[in-house]
Amino acid sequence: MAKFITLESRAFPKDYFVQAIVRLLDTIEHKDTNYTHHERVDRLRYTYAATATHFAQPHVYQALKFNHKKLEAGIRTIALLVVDCWVSCSKETMAALAIYFTYTLILDDSEEDPQQMTETFFKDLMVGRKQRHPWLRLMIEHLPNLLSHYGPYGSLNIYRSTIDFFEGCWIEQHNFKGYPGNEDYPEFLRRMNGLGHVVGSTIFPAEKFDETKYFREITTSVCQLECWMAWTNDLISFYKEFDDPRDQTSLINNYCHVGGLTLQEGLEKLTHNTLRVSKQIKSVFADKDEGVANAMSKFMHGYVTWHLCDKRYRVNEIHEGLRDDGGVTTKFCRYYEEAQRVGGIDPAEWTGPTFLELIKEQRGQERSELKNLLRKNNIRELTLDVTQSLVMAFMLSVLTCIPYVVRS
Incomplete structure (x- = not known):
């Protein structure tokens, strides 16, 4: 039985965090052998190029109005995520997934209240009109490309979970942690914005998995990964989010708020949940189809590798401050360094x-x-600043029409 370290102040509990990560990686027996270096780089090149090209389209970046440097960083992060985790997918499917998840990253970072631009959402959807909300409009335009790689059951999961995600981000913009006593609220919100149904479905592309044949396995994957993915993310990102004002509606903080828990109790609850579902996945899929079990396992190992290597999660800062003690700290460093060897590729x-x-x-x-x-x-000729792309686009459209107006 592991001895829990008491958190006596609001200072970040580094020792407990290190211990919790090691327990998780021990439980899943983390060892990422998903690719050779050449295979990983080849897939990264293809996925990044396709995603960057998509978002460099004028009608896309002009509608999103998202900081271009942040979008560049986001595309890199998502390309790594998809390649690390969706090992069972073709490069074409990976590209469609990377575009999809880059859109979700953009929405997650948005601070605009969608209330007014969603007033006609259902009417527009039913009659086939373009959505007023730019994110919904662009996402709905992209979905047919993504869904073409999946069967009807998986596609429905993806579509439904996408709308849930939009609503979850809407709720988060209100910084609502739930009312005290409403202990189901944290998991309700986390499931809504966790995209678990998307992930659980998309690791089984139609080109490799017949969803009729593997219907039960895919359904179980959705159920299990919905929790595992969200909880693993929340556990590893605890350091990054600890003192960030934008992340104070994290799952741990919401546990504490609605349940009257201390920070230690909230962190222990998340750790316990993550370890429990990790063991459950290994047990449930141990005797299932080998291809299905491998897709699940490769996703889990890749997901951990991505978190340990992505600098947004700042796990490198924890690693740099540790000393070799021959115990848990040494184990943490070994896991981190092994992940860096396979996933820490120079962009x-x-x-x-x-x-x-x-x-x-x-x-x-x-x-x-x-x-x-x-x-x-x-x-x-006019001298225009290159940032005036919207004005330029308008003038292009007007000037292009001049000959036709004159003729008429």
Whole structure:
């Protein structure tokens, strides 16, 4: 029985955190052998390039109005996530997934209240009109591409979970932790915005898994990964979110708020839940189809590798501050360093051309087209800042119509 370390203040409980991570990795017997280095880099290049190209389309980045440097960082993060975890998928499916999850990252970072732009959501959906909300409009445009890689059951899971995610992000914008005594609220919100049904379905692409044949296994995967993925993320991201004002509606904080728990009790509850479901997954899938079990196992190992290597989670800061004690600390360092050896790949190996470079090239083309049209229509050249892409796009559309207006 592991001895729990008491958290006596609001200072970050590093010793307990290290202990909890080691217990999780011991439980799943973490060892990421999903790819060779060449295979991983090859998939990263393809996935990153397809995702960057998608978001460099003018109608996409202009509608999203998202900081381009943050989007570049987000595309890199998501490319790593998808390649690390969705090992059973083709490169084409990975690209569709990376575009999808980049959209979810953008929404998760949004602070705009969607109330007004969703007033006609159902009417527009029923009659096939484009959605007023730019994120919903672009996501719905992309979904057919993603869903083409899955059967009807998986597709329905993906669509439904996407709408749940949108609503979950809406709730989070209100910073509502739930009322004291409402102990079901934290898990309700976490399931809503956790995308567990998307993940549980998408690791079984139709090209490799007949969803009719594996219906029960896929359903069980959705059920199990919905919890495991969210809880593992919340446990490993506890350090990153500990003192971040934007992350104070985390699952642990919500546990404490509605249940009257101390921080230690909330953290212990999450650790216990994560270990319990990890053991359950191993037990349930031990005697199932080998291909299904491998898809689950590879996802779990890749998901842990991604968290340990992605600098957003700042696990490197914990690692740098540890001393070799021959016990739990040594084990943590070994797990971290092994993950870095397989997943800590220099972005320079797989990110050319970058999203920012594609945007710059696209805007250069827009300026060139505008100058040509101005010249063609005998209008004096204007000097425009490259950031005025919306104005440029409008002028392009107007000037393109001039010959037709004159003829009529």
